[in-house]
Amino acid sequence: MTDQQAVLDLLDIVEYGGCAEPEQFFALMRRTFKIAHLLYLEAEPLADGLKVCRLHHTFGAYAAEIYRTRALHRIDPILRLALGGVRPVEWTTARRRFPECEPLFHAAEEIGLSTEGVALPLPSPAGRMALLAINANMSPVEWSIYRRCHLRDFQLAANLFHASMLEHAATAGAIDERDMRLTGRETEVLTWSAAGKSYWEIATILGISERTVRFFMTNARRKLNVVSNTQAVAQAVRHALIPTI
């Protein structure tokens, strides 16, 4: 088993900001644990799949090329299970539950990725999703013992790393999300629209003219960069921009 002291040191480093860059964190994880590869993914849902906001991994150039060209991240059942759930997802479980994805797992084996591993869902601000996938080149028996002992370490390390990624993004991206903040009235009209009210009804409720309701709604659409009230409301709900009724 891995040295417990080394694990605690790693957790300290990640918690107290010593791993600002993904590469540092990945290197530290691979050094401390017997991990072959790591993949960190932040995404938000779209109609026809996922918009990948951030993707870091330790694949070599060749493996990454295969992963990209075959668009594995679009169909990878592990990603689907992990991004949709809360529980850690075992690679072998995903493989059993999606027999039709067997070719995918063969392709993954080509690039040294599929033996044993786990994907950890991570908490994110409303509507977003993130995961850390961990891959080990171990025998099933060896992995099951190793997993039982270190899943808690993986989980905490993943959470802490994810937190520092989000904090880093918040400070870096604070500027370009300024224009996406909705004003009070914009939020109000969106909220009532999400409640099924027409422009005329919203105008009556808020005590303003129908034209003004349309004005706020147009502003909201522009800020959210969408083309319809329906899409605006979907975005607003996903990003928790409007209150739940």
Add this chain to the structure above:
Amino acid sequence: MTDQQAVLDLLDIVEYGGCAEPEQFFALMRRTFKIAHLLYLEAEPLADGLKVCRLHHTFGAYAAEIYRTRALHRIDPILRLALGGVRPVEWTTARRRFPECEPLFHAAEEIGLSTEGVALPLPSPAGRMALLAINANMSPVEWSIYRRCHLRDFQLAANLFHASMLEHAATAGAIDERDMRLTGRETEVLTWSAAGKSYWEIATILGISERTVRFFMTNARRKLNVVSNTQAVAQAVRHALIPTI
């Protein structure tokens, strides 16, 4: 330090469904770790605060009464920090960052709650939030050592418990939402509508007539008991009826 074997056993039990009821989990946690109190909270954001969807705790009747009557959960800075973030929140950190809440912490001390502890944010679907707050009656020094050693255990146990809570809620609530279940096509048209597509565009994408798109959308509106596509999409996003993947 706590027996490592007992910790691993606890994690196994929680992972493999042996803790369906919060009371069982809480009892197991308090037995395994030197924990005074636990609080599990699921919530969703509202305009003026939080709507608490589920709340379990190990307070005694008197303490719970105080907590409720003083509505501590509405102003508790620990809940605010934990529900809004990703990182584990130390009770003492929250206390330092919100000096104006000092009376609250005094009130908490009355009911044996505030000495040392941590609150763990948990990943949740579709705009919801959850946390597990852990409280220990330890000296600061004792707690810092204990925390360093067991935060990873707390984090994984919290994640696994939270997962089974969500799964339990999903199976329990599946019956009375029978008529609210959408068919495949209804989900598809809602999804594309949420992506800002018009009926004509959706018809083209799905390779069916515009009239048929309207048919599915009408069915979806009827099932969801709403009056507009916008409201339908808002509902669907909130209830995670349309794919977040």
Add this chain to the structure above:
DNA sequence: TTTTGAACTGTCACTACCGACAGTTACATG
């Protein structure tokens, strides 16, 4: 004091949405 941002209003023309009418086809289940 100028500037900026939020809140507010009017009209025109066009497109999208929505309800109500009345059907067909295919497949699984009892």
Add this chain to the structure above:
DNA sequence: CATGTAACTGTCGGTAGTGACAGTTCAAAA
């Protein structure tokens, strides 16, 4: 075979949403 469910289509007429035109008022920040 009957029943039920999902998927599918057409037409009509009214209402709602959308973009582009062109403004006013007020308060706070620069």
